[in-house]
Amino acid sequence: MASVRFAVQSNNTYLIPTLLVVRYIQRCVEKAAIEVDLQDSRHLASPDTYLELRLGEDKPLKNFDIIPHLLQEHELVPSSEGPIWEWIQRTAPDGKADLTGTDFRSLERSLQELDSHLTLRSYVVGYSLSVADVAIWGTLRGNKIAHAHLKRSNSNVSRWFRFIEETNAWMPPVFLEIYTVASHQRALASAEGGSYDIGLHHAEGGSVTRFPPEPSGYLHIGHAKAALLNDFFAHERTKGTLVCRFDDTNPSKESQIFQDSISSDLSLMKILPDKVSHSSDYFQQMQDYCVNLLKRGEAYADNTDSELMKGERTNGIKSKCRDSSSASNLQRFEEMKTGCEEGRKYCIRAKISVDNVNKSLRDPVIYRCNLLPHHRTGSTWKVYPTYDFCAPILDSIEGITHALRTNEYHDRNPQYAWIQKALGLRDVEIFDFARVNFIRTVLSKRKLTEIVNRGVVSGWDDPRMPTIRGIHRRGMLMDTLREFMIKQGPSSNIINQDWSQIWALNKKKIDPMSPRHTAITKDAMVEAIVRGATKTPYSEERPKHNKNSSLGFKKVLFSRSILLEQEDALSFDNDEEITLMNWGNAFVRKNQTSSNPVDKRITHLELDLHLQGDFKKTKKKITWLSKDQDLIPCDLVSFDHLITKDKLEKTDNILDFLTPQTEFHAEAVADCNVANLIEGDIIQFERRGYYRVDRPFEHGRPVVMFEIPTGKTK
Numbered sequence: 001m002a003s004v005r006f007a008v009q010s011n012n013t014y015l016i017p018t019l020l021v022v023r024y025i026q027r028c029v030e031k032a033a034i035e036v037d038l039q040d041s042r043h044l045a046s047p048d049t050y051l052e053l054r055l056g057e058d059k060p061l062k063n064f065d066i067i068p069h070l071l072q073e074h075e076l077v078p079s080s081e082g083p084i085w086e087w088i089q090r091t092a093p094d095g096k097a098d099l100t101g102t103d104f105r106s107l108e109r110s111l112q113e114l115d116s117h118l119t120l121r122s123y124v125v126g127y128s129l130s131v132a133d134v135a136i137w138g139t140l141r142g143n144k145i146a147h148a149h150l151k152r153s154n155s156n157v158s159r160w161f162r163f164i165e166e167t168n169a170w171m172p173p174v175f176l177e178i179y180t181v182a183s184h185q186r187a188l189a190s191a192e193g194g195s196y197d198i199g200l201h202h203a204e205g206g207s208v209t210r211f212p213p214e215p216s217g218y219l220h221i222g223h224a225k226a227a228l229l230n231d232f233f234a235h236e237r238t239k240g241t242l243v244c245r246f247d248d249t250n251p252s253k254e255s256q257i258f259q260d261s262i263s264s265d266l267s268l269m270k271i272l273p274d275k276v277s278h279s280s281d282y283f284q285q286m287q288d289y290c291v292n293l294l295k296r297g298e299a300y301a302d303n304t305d306s307e308l309m310k311g312e313r314t315n316g317i318k319s320k321c322r323d324s325s326s327a328s329n330l331q332r333f334e335e336m337k338t339g340c341e342e343g344r345k346y347c348i349r350a351k352i353s354v355d356n357v358n359k360s361l362r363d364p365v366i367y368r369c370n371l372l373p374h375h376r377t378g379s380t381w382k383v384y385p386t387y388d389f390c391a392p393i394l395d396s397i398e399g400i401t402h403a404l405r406t407n408e409y410h411d412r413n414p415q416y417a418w419i420q421k422a423l424g425l426r427d428v429e430i431f432d433f434a435r436v437n438f439i440r441t442v443l444s445k446r447k448l449t450e451i452v453n454r455g456v457v458s459g460w461d462d463p464r465m466p467t468i469r470g471i472h473r474r475g476m477l478m479d480t481l482r483e484f485m486i487k488q489g490p491s492s493n494i495i496n497q498d499w500s501q502i503w504a505l506n507k508k509k510i511d512p513m514s515p516r517h518t519a520i521t522k523d524a525m526v527e528a529i530v531r532g533a534t535k536t537p538y539s540e541e542r543p544k545h546n547k548n549s550s551l552g553f554k555k556v557l558f559s560r561s562i563l564l565e566q567e568d569a570l571s572f573d574n575d576e577e578i579t580l581m582n583w584g585n586a587f588v589r590k591n592q593t594s595s596n597p598v599d600k601r602i603t604h605l606e607l608d609l610h611l612q613g614d615f616k617k618t619k620k621k622i623t624w625l626s627k628d629q630d631l632i633p634c635d636l637v638s639f640d641h642l643i644t645k646d647k648l649e650k651t652d653n654i655l656d657f658l659t660p661q662t663e664f665h666a667e668a669v670a671d672c673n674v675a676n677l678i679e680g681d682i683i684q685f686e687r688r689g690y691y692r693v694d695r696p697f698e699h700g701r702p703v704v705m706f707e708i709p710t711g712k713t714k
Contacts, residue, residue, distance in 0.1 A: 585613025
């Protein structure tokens with residue numbers, strides 16, 4: 001059976017005529033075996049393929065070769081010449097007077113010719129509907145410019161168009177077949193966030209993607225997007241394979257500590273690579289490839305001073321070493337491999353171009369000396385490949401099918417392809433996506449290191465840091481991070497994200513699972529006497545979350561002596577009825593204020609319990625704590641952005657834009673149940689906010705809790 005595949009998100013001008021012809025054949029030929037497959041994509045096997053006819057084991061036909069084949073196969077138009085063929089050719093781009101133009105000027109002449117031809121005619125060819133009518137009607141219906149013109153026009157073409165539509169009721173629904181599928185997919189993509197149709201060619205058996213972190217620092221939220229997208233396309237989009245390859249080619253910056261932290265962070269994000277490798281596993285192979293280039297004169301050894309080399313590359317000036325012989329270059333490389341003084345003066349450069357407009361192609365460095373011991377291989381090697389030499393080789397060797405990477409590497413894509421071609425390696429398809437940025441946040445490894453080294457923060461896991469462990473410690477769920485990044489999709493548009501969006505998403509996730517507790521700020525808290533309460537304190541079991549019984553119960557203490565927030569006490573009017581949350585209503589009867597005229601505070605309150613009162617009628621729902629319980633001391637910590645500027649430029653000195661104070665502490669006391677919380681627990685202090693336990697309560701030391709942002713601006 002023949003199967004015609006349609007990329008339904010491509011241009012309807014090309015799709016509709018073919019689908020109409022298929023349906024026309026199915027109507028005219030009783031045993032026509034043609035399957036229609038509507039694919040949710042912009043293109044099929046390649047960016048220029050939006051239609052494909054599969055014929056068993058034969059090579060597929062594509063685009064405008066399909067209609068002629070189908071018509072001849074089913075003997076509807078046996079001859080490849082004649083008026084029908086002449087008109088069908090006008091439905092193909094770049095055909096004679098074609099009708100697929102994307103602006104009216106390019107369409108005008110073709111429409112005028114068709115209009116003249118249709119004078120005194122009801123059909124394009126002959127006296128009944130032919131495939132020429134079907135194909136041309138479909139082309140005009142799919143072409144937005146042409147269709148809009150016909151609706152406003154009284155021309156012969158408009159008359160003919162309406163006549164064909166009215167006398168062939170089967171044709172308009174064919175257009176809706178594609179429109180409905182495409183609209184549904186667009187709606188789903190909009191609801192989910194990003195679009196993931198990036199045209200991964202040859203991914204039928206599952207994509208093999210890779211995440212290649214350099215073990216020279218901690219993963220931050222920018223790295224998370226790359227890691228999560230590669231994981232998504234490998235494991236969810238195509239059911240393929242994810243390789244985590246540690247790019248350990250620079251002993252000056254790398255360490256086992258960083259490698260272990262990256263592995264831990266990936267696990268935290270629930271990213272489980274199918275394979276873990278290291279660039280250092282392939283040092284010998286890459287060195288052999290370098291020798292291969294040197295022997296063939298496609299690379300050379302260069303001892304030009306680094307600053308001079310930079311200037312020569314910038315200005316397109318040939319290096320003095322570029323024309324050195326292969327024998328000389330190989331000898332220099334041997335010296336480099338020993339790490340001797342003479343060898344250390346050289347690097348190896350690929351001989352690609354001196355003055356290419358793309359400066360990444362101007363004879364890039366592919367090997368350099370480094371005598372520092374490597375954290376995995378020790379002092380075995382004295383020369384190391386650059387990342388730009390390493391990536392295309394290892395991607396090909398390790399079977400990577402799709403290299404997804406941030407578009408900061410876009411200009412280096414031709415260099416990537418050159419290396420693979422020069423070494424006779426398998427091509428790897430590259431897809432660029434935009435890195436993620438956040439306002440008032442720095443993601444530069446160098447600048448983050450400076451913040452840590454200067455003691456601005458306590459370390460790489462400080463909750464003000466944009467590292468994975470930093471945002472996790474502040475209270476972000478990894479499910480939130482994953483959903484947010486996947487919703488961004490693999491777009492190439494660079495956007496400065498606002499933190500409020502991801503924290504608002506996080507709030508939706510933590511709210512249903514956060515037990516409710518109570519905390520009262522120690523500074524100027526108010527003691528109140530509740531008349532009508534029993535003289536003997538007592539406790540009751542209450543749900544930790546009124547809408548989630550699975551969280552269990554907590555102990556609530558009731559007594560005559562309770563504590564209230566100063567801010568609440570100041571808002572009370574005499575004889576006002578208020579609601580004490582989890583207890584009932586009460587009337588405010590008496591209050592005492594401080595004698596300090598500058599700082600008027602409430603020092604004491606008296607309340608009359610009114611349990612018969614209707615809590616729906618009170619405006620103020622008040623949190624409180626019984627004094628007759630083991631109150632738990634708390635250190636409630638909130639944070640501000642480290643940076644005062646929304647976006648730091650490369651030339652900005654980060655020290656000039658540090659927020660003066662970013663950490664704020666408030667002493668409080670909490671209900672007795674807080675003593676049972678452990679590190680990592682997330683709760684809500686009612687009417688105050690969400691908090692994550694950073695250090696649990698120990699006798700003599702308060703519980704330390706970090707406030708979790710909710711996306712709201714205070």
